[in-house]
Amino acid sequence: MNADEWLQTLAAELHQRRVAPDAARHVVVEAATHLREDGRDPWLVLGPPREYAAAIAESLGPAPRPRPGPVRLHAEGITKRYGRRTVLRDASLTVRAGQIAAVVGANGCGKSTFLRVCAGLVSPDAGEVTVTGRLGYCPQQGGTADFLLPDEHFVLVGAGRGVARGPARRAGRAAARRLGWEADGDVLARHLSGGTRQKLNLTMSTLSEPDVLLLDEPYQGFDQGTYVNFWEQLTRLRDEGKAIVVVTHLLNQLDRVDLVLDLTPATQGGRA
Amino acid sequence: MNRLVTVAEMTARELLRRRGVLLLLLLMPLTFWLIRRDAYVGQSVRSLLLGISWAVSTAALFATSAARELEPRLRLAGYRPHHLYLGRMLGLWAAGLAISVPFFLLTVLDAPELRHGGVAVAMLCCVGVAAPFGMLIGVLLPRELEGTLLLLTVVAVQMLIDPAGTGAKLTPFWSSREIATWAVDHTDDGYLTRGTLHGLVFTALLVATVAAVASVRLRRRRHLRHLPIG
Numbered sequence: 067m068n069a070d071e072w073l074q075t076l077a078a079e080l081h082q083r084r085v086a087p088d089a090a091r092h093v094v095v096e097a098a099t100h101l102r103e104d105g106r107d108p109w110l111v112l113g114p115p116r117e118y119a120a121a122i123a124e125s126l127g128p129a130p131r132p133r134p135g136p137v138r139l140h141a142e143g144i145t146k147r148y149g150r151r152t153v154l155r156d157a158s159l160t161v162r163a164g165q166i167a168a169v170v171g172a173n174g175c176g177k178s179t180f181l182r183v184c185a186g187l188v189s190p191d192a193g194e195v196t197v198t199g200r201l202g203y204c205p206q207q208g209g210t211a212d213f214l215l216p217d218e219h220f221v222l223v224g225a226g227r228g229v230a231r232g233p234a235r236r237a238g239r240a241a242a243r244r245l246g247w248e249a250d251g252d253v254l255a256r257h258l259s260g261g262t263r264q265k266l267n268l269t270m271s272t273l274s275e276p277d278v279l280l281l282d283e284p285y286q287g288f289d290q291g292t293y294v295n296f297w298e299q300l301t302r303l304r305d306e307g308k309a310i311v312v313v314t315h316l317l318n319q320l321d322r323v324d325l326v327l328d329l330t331p332a333t334q335g336g337r338a
Numbered sequence: 339m340n341r342l343v344t345v346a347e348m349t350a351r352e353l354l355r356r357r358g359v360l361l362l363l364l365l366m367p368l369t370f371w372l373i374r375r376d377a378y379v380g381q382s383v384r385s386l387l388l389g390i391s392w393a394v395s396t397a398a399l400f401a402t403s404a405a406r407e408l409e410p411r412l413r414l415a416g417y418r419p420h421h422l423y424l425g426r427m428l429g430l431w432a433a434g435l436a437i438s439v440p441f442f443l444l445t446v447l448d449a450p451e452l453r454h455g456g457v458a459v460a461m462l463c464c465v466g467v468a469a470p471f472g473m474l475i476g477v478l479l480p481r482e483l484e485g486t487l488l489l490l491t492v493v494a495v496q497m498l499i500d501p502a503g504t505g506a507k508l509t510p511f512w513s514s515r516e517i518a519t520w521a522v523d524h525t526d527d528g529y530l531t532r533g534t535l536h537g538l539v540f541t542a543l544l545v546a547t548v549a550a551v552a553s554v555r556l557r558r559r560r561h562l563r564h565l566p567i568g
Contacts, residue, residue: 186562187410198565203414208407213352225344226416254355274415277567 069101072108072115079119084301085126093122134324135163137198138278138309144183144193146176153179154190159327161309163277166300168320169313171329177313178206180329181282184311199277204268206282206313212256216242216249216266223273234273241269244302246295261287268296272303279303281312297322341417345425346432349401353433359400363393367441379449380522383457386441387514391464392493394434395472399485401430402476413556423552427469427545434465456521456530460514463537467510470544477551510544513537 073094080090097112104111112118139161146154153176161167169177182188184195185203210219217235224234242249247265255263268284285296300310301322312323320326354360367389374381409422438461445457472489479485492510499506501519506512516533519525558564 183561185410185414186559189559190561194561194563196563196565199567201414201564203411205407205411209411211348211352211408212404213355214348218348218351222344222348222412223415225341226412228340228416270411270415 069098069108072101072112073098075115076119079116080122083119083123083298084305085119085123089126134165135307137161137196138163139184139198139311140196141180141184142194144180144190144195146179146183146188146190154183154329155331157193157327157329159184159311159325161278161311161325163307163309164304165324166304166310166312166322167325167327168323169311169327169329170315170320173315175329175331177329178282180327181280181311181313185280197278200274201278201280202271202274202276203280204271204282204284206284206286207267209267209270210255210263213254215252215254216258216269219255219266219270220249220273223270227274238269238273241272242266244295244299245269246292259287261289261292264288265292272299277308279308279310281310283313283315341421342425342428345412345417345421346428349405349426349429350433352404353397353401353429359397363397363437364440366393367437368444371441371444375448379452380518383445383449383452383460383518383522384515386445387460387464387518388493388497388511390434390438390441390461391468391496391511391514392489393437394430394465394468395475395489395493396486397433398430398469398472399476399489400482401426402473403480403482403485406476406480409556419553419556420549422556423473423548427473427548430469430473431465434469435462438465453521453524456517459530459534460517460521463513463517463533463541464511466537466541467513467544470541470548471510473548474544474551477548477555507536510540513540 076097077090077094080093081087085093097118101108101111108115137160139159141157141159144154144157145152153174157176157180159167159169159180169180171177179188181203183190183193184197185201186195187203211222214222217238220234220238221231224231224237229237239249242265245265245268247262247269249266249269255266258266264284264287268281271279271281271284285293288296300312304310304324367386370385370389371382374385405422405426412422413419442454442458442461445452446454471492475485475488479488496509496511496515499509501512501515506515513533513536516529516536520527520529520533
């Protein structure tokens with residue numbers, strides 16, 4: 067890796083870590099000057115760009131987040147029964163542009179059902195949902211076609227919005243790359259590993275540039291690096307003004323979100 | 339139009355990549371043809387047509403079941419229900435016609451005494467009816483095994499029922515049998531007219547039913563209100 071490539075990687079890493087653009091530019095210029103004066107391999111002088119960027123980001127802190135915008139998703143009084151069993155009782159959630167909401171709760175407490183109600187895939191017994199703007203949905207599993215290539219998935223989703231094939235393919239590959247996946251291979255979806263298939267699933271949901279993004283535990287099968295990329299991508303989408311609802315049972319990520327809806331029934335200590 | 343064509347293309351691509359299924363789809367009508375070939379050719383033609391109907395219906399059933407999870411998200415991605423079911427149907431019709439061509443050539447080469455125009459019309463009726471018929475079973479029955487068993491029952495009834503009886507006219511593939519009689523036995527044109535009419539009516543009814551069921555299943559739910567930005 068020469069100095070230019072090292073600096074480009076550094077700039078990308080700083081951007082991913084939400085370092086303010088002015089500060090990031092300043093860091094890159096300083097590093098460039100230092101490397102030019104030193105003349106040695108940048109890895110020997112400053113180390114791996116990722117680690118250097120991480121150290122800088124930690125010392126500077128992230129750029130101040132834009133204030134949440136107008137309401138994009140408003141779900142009120144959602145109740146859903148399957149036979150005699152009430153899965154959801156009077157669940158409500160309001161998410162604004164530029165916010166991430168986590169839906170948490172014990173197994174079987176209706177997290178996925180709540181998301182499917184919000185996506186309009188299931189009718190509730192009571193309650194209403196208002197969505198402002200375009201809606202994107204990533205199911206927990208399924209939602210891809212076994213015998214199609216990733217590129218064909220992108221074309222299929224793109225055509226829904228009237229996007230031509232070339233741009234749809236490019237947009238899909240770019241979105242996949244942000245998850246650390248090169249999606250240009252000739253591998254059918256059924257031959258992808260579970261984690262990669264889930265990346266395809268997630269990429270498809272962001273392709274139509276939704277204003278409201280509903281994600282049902284989309285990270286199953288992700289390795290550690292992809293998992294980090296996933297949350298970084300969510301943060302980036304939030305900063306772009308998207309409203310995101312993510313079903314999760316990983317409570318250690320709750321410091322990354324703005325809102326939490328706990329669907330655990332009150333008798334089990336929930337706070338929905 | 340682009341959305342319709344894209345769904346049709348992807349359906350055909352998916353089907354053509356299932357090589358094992360494709361081989362069985364071709365093998366089935368061929369077996370049906372060969373098994374009766376040493377006897378009266380009319381039985382071979384009727385069996386062949388039934389084999390094509392069964393093969394295309396099964397392909398349609400499996401394609402519909404496979405798309406069950408994908409379609410709701412495509413709906414959210416901007417497709418309307420008619421893009422999805424009509425696009426899929428177009429893809430299946432195209433694949434069905436592609437499957438039929440070698441069998442049509444087989445009848446031309448192996449049984450030159452037939453009215454081959456009639457054989458072609460009968461095959462068109464088979465494909466025309468079979469695609470929406472398989473799709474209808476696919477949208478009504480969520481599990482492939484249940485759908486396959488129902489399809490098997492219908493084809494068995496079709497094979498065993500007296501074609502001259504009133505009940506036979508209610509079976510989906512009666513049209514091809516009637517037209518085959520015209521093509522094989524050189525009967526009067528009434529057979530061809532009745533058969534073609536039956537095929538057209540059944541295709542139209544099945545397409546309308548698939549449209550109704552798919553539109554309900556993929557409808558915009560009342561609880562969800564969409565507002566534009568700004």
